[in-house]
Amino acid sequence: MTLTVDTSRGFVVCAHGCRHWGPHGAAGLLLRHDGRVLLQQRAPHVHHGGTWSLPGGALHAGxxxxxxxxxxxxxELGGLPRIRHHATHTNDHGRWAYHTVIADTLEPFAPGRGDGEGTRTRWVAPGQVDGLRLHPDFADTWHHIATLIGGRR
Structure with missing residues (x-):
């Protein structure tokens, strides 16, 4: 039996003095379909619980x-549909970065039961994102991402 060491756990402090989860950075997937984006409300027991963000998390080493x-x-979503990649946005904090991978679903997608890190998901128009209580880091980058996906604020 081969043991796999999980290298993705733990908080780090970036060059700006902010505390982030994931010593090797983190990444999330922004799915788009029919002019809407899929967001996930974070479970109460995770970092910034109750806020809306992307399904994603800490990267493993390498x-x-x-x-x-x-x-x-x-x-977190209980699987993924067939997707086509659009772009990746990197928010580099120095010594830590968050990567938003943007992709279009090639078919309608209803998320299933995931690992419990999110309490619910919602397809929303890009113009509705600002009206939600967003994860602070997602809120800081949403305007850049909205420009990439053509959903300018």
Whole structure:
């Protein structure tokens, strides 16, 4: 039996003095379909619980952002539909970065039961995102992401 060491756990402090989860950075998957984006409300027991953000999480040592975003989103959404990648936005904090992997679903998608890190999901128009209580880091980058996806604020 091979033991796998989870290298993704723990908080780090970035060059700006902020505390982030994931010593190797983190990544999330922003799915788009029919002009809407999929957001997830974070469970109360996770960092910034109750806020809305993307399904995603900490990267493992050496893991590429796209692979990590797929892995984390699949765990949290109970699987993924067929997707086509659009772009990746990196928010570099110095010594830590969050990668938003943007992809279009190739079919309608209703998330299933995931690993419990989210309490619910919602498809929303980009213009509705600002009206939600967002994870602070997601709120800081949403305007950049909205520009990338054509959903300018």
């Amino acid at each position: 893991e590429k952002p796209r692979r990590g975003a797929h892995r984390e989103a699949s765990e």
